[in-house]
Amino acid sequence: MSQLKLPTLDDIDVSGKKVLLRVDFNSPVGDNEELLDDSRIRAHVPTIKELLERGAAVVVVSHQGRPGESDFITLEPHAAKLSALLGQSVQFVEDVMGPEARRRIKNLKPGEVLLLDNVRFLAEENINAPPEVQEKTYLVRRLAKLFDYYVNDAFATAHRSQPSIVGFPMVLPSVMGRLMQKEVEALSKIFNPKVSPKVFVLGGGKVPDSLSIIENIVENKVADRILTTGLLSELFLVAKGIDLGESNMKFLEKKGILSLVPKARKLLLSGAPIDVPLDFVTVDEEGNVKVEPAYNVTGLIRDIGPATIRSYSELIKEAKVVVMRGPAGVMEDPRFRKGTKELVRAALESGAFTIFGGGHLTAVIEELGMKDRVGHISTGGGALLAFLSGKELPALKALEISARKFGLIKG
Ligand SMILES: Nc1ncnc2c1ncn2[C@@H]1O[C@H](COP(=O)(O)OP(=O)(O)O)[C@@H](O)[C@H]1O
């Protein structure tokens, strides 16, 4: 697929038009439903500003979290944040496609912006299916007729085949927003498969996603070394036959991660260059925090330990390219942020070209004040890895189909 030839905002005249803009405002959320970081919201500001300045009425749609997770919340705080960043009032409606949302969309004037509520409040948005299925969802059927154009700026969700990502482009002329364009152009340019060694440092909580992308990375030999952290590393330790103690095994079971052990074991047996932590920071039932070796863990794992930080940092130093995605521990709690922070620091001090992905790492880079040393910070985590591993991203594929259908293809 010729991604660079996808149409952009340069290819449409939005003046006086109604534009549906898909963004990814999905941000880390604290105990009181407050946003812990606004970098993903900020990343979309250039696209929104440009659309408004060019005279469009802009309706913004995003998801936040996943059903059942603690960060699955309304987008009301995002609207407040966006208002502050734009310096202009952002309308918000506690609805996505119901009568009130449709009334507000119809009444929106050029130069105004309206944020719809969390699109994953709709059951159908939580199902992945091909574009020809998603264009038939209620969401697409009810909303598409209210718009002239669809703009996709949500690079971080580009690996999902959900209605708000792949359904609208089937029925509306569609283009990439400035953030989507920037990510695709930058990553196509900077990731040179010939430069090595390439070290991938992969952590975070989305283990099934990470595992399937690791399979791709290994198959396409994209990484020379994969250093695992976070929940992902727990899976690989179990796959190596290590008992992580009752509390962690229960946690992994509850999250459905133990069912992935055979897949992880297969990868390890294939000789994939996957490293696991030597030690962890754990917390016991009384709340005591300690460091325990990976082969003898008793408490609940919350971060990688000091020996792991040291050994991973040495490996990172030898790399020419470092790709890092997902935190090494439960970094929302400052007591368990050290592993993530130190690995980010090691990468930034290594002299290697660095690519960081995902909301959590962006927050750490800003905290360290080392943004100027970064090669590329991607707003995507899973989407970034999928892109680098050579997987086709459904969002881009849908934009390509749309461009052909509506005569917007370039080149
Ligand atoms: N060992 C661990 N146990 C439980 N949760 C973890 C662990 N390590 C990381 N996490 C959790 O992973 C989540 C972030 O994962 P993910 O969404 O994949 O990353 P990102 O948002 O950076 O793309 C965080 O909420 C963090 O608390």
Ligand SMILES: O=C(OP(=O)(O)O)[C@H](O)COP(=O)(O)O
């Ligand atoms: O945070 C996101 O992805 P990431 O954790 O891979 O960075 C995106 O908002 C996609 O969310 P999803 O993985 O729930 O589809």
